[in-house]
Amino acid sequence: MRNPWTSVEAEAARLKRTTLLDLFAADPKRVEALTFDAPHLKADFSKQRIDGAALDALMSLAEAADFDGWRAKLFDGAVVNTTENRAAKHWALRITDPPGGHNEITAVLDRMHDFAHEIAESGNFDAVIHLGIGGSDFGPRMVLDALKAYRRSNITVRFAANVDGADVADAIEGLDPARTLLIVASKTFTTQETLANADFVRAWGPARIAAATAAPEKAIAWGVAAADVFPFWDWVGGRYSLWSSVSLVCEIALTHGVFFRMLEGAEEMDNHFRDTPLAHNLPALSAAIQMWNREALGHGSYALIPYAERLRLLPTWAQQLEMESNGKGVTRDGAPLERSACAVTWGVAGTNAQHSFFQLLHQGVEEIPVEFIVNAGAQEGPPSHRAKVYANALAQARALMVGKTSAQAKAEMVARGTSDADATRLAPHRAFPGNRASTMMAIDALTPESLGALLAFYEHRTFAQAVLSGINPFDQWGVELGKEMANALLPALEGAAAPENLDPSTDFWLRQLRT
Numbered sequence: 001m002r003n004p005w006t007s008v009e010a011e012a013a014r015l016k017r018t019t020l021l022d023l024f025a026a027d028p029k030r031v032e033a034l035t036f037d038a039p040h041l042k043a044d045f046s047k048q049r050i051d052g053a054a055l056d057a058l059m060s061l062a063e064a065a066d067f068d069g070w071r072a073k074l075f076d077g078a079v080v081n082t083t084e085n086r087a088a089k090h091w092a093l094r095i096t097d098p099p100g101g102h103n104e105i106t107a108v109l110d111r112m113h114d115f116a117h118e119i120a121e122s123g124n125f126d127a128v129i130h131l132g133i134g135g136s137d138f139g140p141r142m143v144l145d146a147l148k149a150y151r152r153s154n155i156t157v158r159f160a161a162n163v164d165g166a167d168v169a170d171a172i173e174g175l176d177p178a179r180t181l182l183i184v185a186s187k188t189f190t191t192q193e194t195l196a197n198a199d200f201v202r203a204w205g206p207a208r209i210a211a212a213t214a215a216p217e218k219a220i221a222w223g224v225a226a227a228d229v230f231p232f233w234d235w236v237g238g239r240y241s242l243w244s245s246v247s248l249v250c251e252i253a254l255t256h257g258v259f260f261r262m263l264e265g266a267e268e269m270d271n272h273f274r275d276t277p278l279a280h281n282l283p284a285l286s287a288a289i290q291m292w293n294r295e296a297l298g299h300g301s302y303a304l305i306p307y308a309e310r311l312r313l314l315p316t317w318a319q320q321l322e323m324e325s326n327g328k329g330v331t332r333d334g335a336p337l338e339r340s341a342c343a344v345t346w347g348v349a350g351t352n353a354q355h356s357f358f359q360l361l362h363q364g365v366e367e368i369p370v371e372f373i374v375n376a377g378a379q380e381g382p383p384s385h386r387a388k389v390y391a392n393a394l395a396q397a398r399a400l401m402v403g404k405t406s407a408q409a410k411a412e413m414v415a416r417g418t419s420d421a422d423a424t425r426l427a428p429h430r431a432f433p434g435n436r437a438s439t440m441m442a443i444d445a446l447t448p449e450s451l452g453a454l455l456a457f458y459e460h461r462t463f464a465q466a467v468l469s470g471i472n473p474f475d476q477w478g479v480e481l482g483k484e485m486a487n488a489l490l491p492a493l494e495g496a497a498a499p500e501n502l503d504p505s506t507d508f509w510l511r512q513l514r515t
């Protein structure tokens with residue numbers, strides 16, 4: 001059988017010789033052909049360096065990678081995390097009307113709901129401190145920021161994740177411990193940063209302590225009352241845990257039913273991903289394009305730019321999701337990867353990004369694809385701002401693609417009265433190469449449902465990209481070595497003898513930083 005990569009590489013070589021504007025000229029229906037819908041989400045890939053033949057090659061690659069088979073395994077609850085021998089059933093947390101009505105998932109959801117009601121309505125609490133890190137932090141932090149319009153007004157929420165003590169010191173600042181709930185969120189309940197922060201806040205004396213964990217016995221041993229431990233399961237990966245009891249803080253801080261509506265939106269995206277054929281499946285198509293940019297065209301990173309202030313934490317959440325999942329060096333079978341399976345995800349909210357690193361995106365030597373997200377149903381704030389934020393998003397995508405030649409830049413300057421000599425000298429500095437790819441996506445509005453769907457879209461895209469690359473996205477052994485070494489260095493930093501056989505640089509800094 002022909003290696004499907006041969007066709008993908010041939011298509012990439014062909015398309016590298018064209019421009020995006022040529023692709024539009026060649027196909028008047030390009031926007032319609034390359035715009036796809038999923039629940040609450042629309043994506044236009046027409047400004048990506050792809051066309052029908054390239055997509056066909058990518059679809060053949062997906063077939064060769066047994067995309068349908070792996071997707072079925074995911075939703076059958078089969079072992080897809082092959083190195084840890086686990087299923088990955090975060091989608092099961094979003095089945096809002098399970099067969100038979102009740103199961104262990106809805107039982108925990110019901111308990112979360114009752115607990116949230118008690119905390120928020122009793123009048124005894126005015127603050128919640130949520131301690132967790134990575135997947136036990138990014139999700140709830142982002143959700144509460146994004147859904148500010150749905151927040152209860154009587155509950156202040158503070159997060160702390162970093163083991164730099166400044167973070168937890170800020171978290172308690174100005175709060176009354178007698179009116180504060182502490183939530184410790186940790187799948188393993190062994191994470192150094194979270195436990196150090198939890199020990200500190202527990203000593204400060206919060207009125208009540210709850211835990212969200214897949215290791216309830218450890219939370220109880222640490223001192224949480226069994227009735228206030230909200231479990232989840234080892235088949236929920238850390239970076240997929242925002243759908244679990246890790247979001248207890250959201251259930252408390254959002255008004256009644258909002259968290260459930262988020263689950264419903266995510267479930268809509270699950271159904272789309274599970275049931276839609278590859279050729280119209282938005283997460284899978286988007287995964288193919290991510291892979292195309294990374295592996296076929298060689299772009300080492302992409303910028304994720306939400307033109308929606310409420311989605312400003314999305315890039316941070318997506319960084320962990322994508323890079324902790326797909327930042328791998330070997331295939332599922334342990335063979336070295338021939339091509340990198342993961343680009344660097346980075347970005348902040350537009351328009352702020354325009355006044356920061358967009359200079360590099362427009363005029364830097366290397367192309368960096370951009371994923372724009374707009375909120376098509378923006379409601380908050382002054383109505384006159386809406387058109388401005390859209391205009392900026394559309395303009396950036398258009399400028400990246402269209403660019404401006406030196407000759408155009410020179411002619412503009414001369415028309416404004418610049419001398420020919422100065423215009424000639426300045427033109428190269430004021431020219432834009434253009435021909436730079438981007439995707440334009442829109443959520444229909446920033447509701448709990450659309451946020452749920454958007455986040456589930458990214459989760460499924462990450463999984464689909466892993467399938468195309470033949471890797472396991474559900475383990476994260478790459479974080480272990482640093483943790484082991486930190487544990488080994490800690491005693492020396494606290495005053496014990498330095499370990500032997502350290503490299504000279506680490507040894508030097510250990511002596512500098514010893515407390």
Ligand code: F6P
Pocket residue numbers: 133134135136185186187188189190191194238239324476479
């Ligand atoms: O960074 C490694 C990691 O295991 C993440 O996958 C996880 O989200 C984070 O640490 C926190 O882990 P836990 O929830 O077990 O405290």
